[in-house]
Structures are given as structure tokens and as C-alpha cells.
Amino acid sequence: MIKYKFNVGDALERAGFNMYKAKTTGLISQETLKKIKNEDTNISAKSLNSLCLILDMQPKDIFIYEETQEDLKQKQKIY
Structure with a gap:
């Protein structure tokens, strides 16, 4: 499962990126935010x-990938 390594929402806010900026810049949609x-x-x-930018x-x-039991089951279906 793909997970965030840290609280990306907080990092965006510290960078000055909020719902208003999402709406006015179009870099990230409000839904994605x-x-x-x-x-x-x-x-x-x-x-x-845009996040990287x-x-x-x-x-x-x-991001980090952490293999879950569900991932292992899917992997077994492949091989």
C-alpha cells in the first residue's frame, strides 16, 4: 500500500498552500487537496x-510503499 511519509496537508499549509490557493492557482484541485x-x-x-513543485x-x-496482507494476496495471484 502506498502511504504518505509525513502529513502532506500540514506541509502544504506550511508552504502557504491552502484551499484558497488551490482554487486560485489551479495547481491542485480542491478535491485533491x-x-x-x-x-x-x-x-x-x-x-x-504539483506536490513535488x-x-x-x-x-x-x-510516498512510501508498505506491503500489506492484501498486497501479498494480489501478488500470489500474479505468480
């Missing part, structure tokens, strides 16, 4: 690109 604040990692590559980070700095 809500997902981020709820720790939902199901965001688009375009949104990920705003936070001055690489995707590997933002």
Missing part, C-alpha cells in the same frame, strides 16, 4: 507533479 488532508494517496500524476521534493520523498 481534500484527499491529501485525509491521507488518501489516490491522486493523479498531475497532482503528484510546491514542496520542492521528489515522489520518493513524499
Whole structure:
């Protein structure tokens, strides 16, 4: 399962990026910002690109992969 390494919503706010900026800049949609604040990692590559731009980070700095039991079950179906 893909997870955030840290509270990305808080990091965006510290960078000055809030709902108003989301609305006025169009870099990240308000819906995506809500997902981020709820720790939902199901965001688009375009949104990920914007996150990297705003936070001055690489995707590997933002996300981590932790294998879950569900992931293991899916893996077994493949092999």
C-alpha cells in the first residue's frame, strides 16, 4: 500500500498552500487537496507533479510503499 511519509496537508499549509490557493492557482484541485488532508494517496500524476513543485521534493520523498496482507494476496495471484 502506498502511504504518505509525513502529513502532506500540514506541509502544504506550511508552504502557504491552502484551499484558497488551490482554487486560485489551479495547481491542485480542491478535491485533491481534500484527499491529501485525509491521507488518501489516490491522486493523479498531475497532482503528484504539483506536490513535488510546491514542496520542492521528489515522489520518493513524499510516498512510501508498505506491503500489506492484501498486497501479498494480489501478488500470489500474479505468480
